Each structure stands twice: as structure tokens, then as C-alpha cells.
Amino acid sequence: MATARYLVDDVGRAVAFYTQNLGFTLRQQFGKAMAILARDDLTLWLAGPPASAARPMPDGRQPEPGGWNRIVIEVEDLAAVVADLRERGANFRNDIIDGPGGRQILCEDPAGNPIELFERR
Numbered sequence: 001m002a003t004a005r006y007l008v009d010d011v012g013r014a015v016a017f018y019t020q021n022l023g024f025t026l027r028q029q030f031g032k033a034m035a036i037l038a039r040d041d042l043t044l045w046l047a048g049p050p051a052s053a054a055r056p057m058p059d060g061r062q063p064e065p066g067g068w069n070r071i072v073i074e075v076e077d078l079a080a081v082v083a084d085l086r087e088r089g090a091n092f093r094n095d096i097i098d099g100p101g102g103r104q105i106l107c108e109d110p111a112g113n114p115i116e117l118f119e120r121r
Contacts, residue, residue: 065111078119
């Protein structure tokens with residue numbers, strides 16, 4: 001099982017996004033600081049502003065949501081998943097692209113963290 005951590009600006013909103021749109025289950029929530037979600041073999045930790053993971057680094061850099069590293073969620077019908085997410089107001093960084101192993105698109109959670117949705121060939 002793999003574990004990933006995403007920084008988010010609103011834990012409740014992020015939990016709703018992942019559970020209602022991407023098939024995650026809420027395992028545990030620590031108020032506004034953190035939530036632990038699961039989907040298949042992935043555990044996702046969502047860390048809000050009060051979480052220890054959001055504290056400034058010794059050199060002054062401040063951890064924040066966004067970036068380009070991402071989790072990958074494999075789906076059976078990418079076009080249908082994208083259409084459903086668009087209808088629900090999800091943001092995307094690009095359109096569906098074809099690659100050697102399948103098709104993919106980058107969706108954003110409410111804090112701007114990227115999620116790659118991938119359909120194998």
C-alpha cells in the first residue's frame with residue numbers, strides 16, 4: 001500500500017471532493033488539521049493549515065498546495081469520468097491526451113493539487 005500526502009487549504013472541502021468524486025473513503029479526520037482517506041491500495045493524507053506538515057521549513061519556505069507531482073488514479077472510461085467531473089465543476093489543467101500506454105488528463109482538487117486520471121490501452 002502506498003501513502004501520499006497533499007497539502008490543502010480546506011480539509012472538509014478536500015474530503016468531500018475525494019469521497020464524492022473519486023471513490024475515496026474517509027478513514028479518520030482530525031478536525032481542520034488532517035484527514036486520512038483510502039482508495040484501493042492508496043492511502044491519502046490531506047493536511048490543512050493547522051497540520052504539522054504545513055509548518056514553515058527552517059530556511060523559511062512555506063509548504064503549500066499545488067505543484068506538479070501527483071497521484072495517478074486509473075479509470076475504466078476516462079471520457080465518462082471527465083464529463084462527470086466537469087459537470088460537478090472540477091478544474092482541469094489540460095485536455096485528454098494520448099500516450100504510448102493510454103490516455104490521461106490532469107484534474108485539480110479544490111486546493112489546486114493535481115490528480116492524473118489515466119485509462120490504460
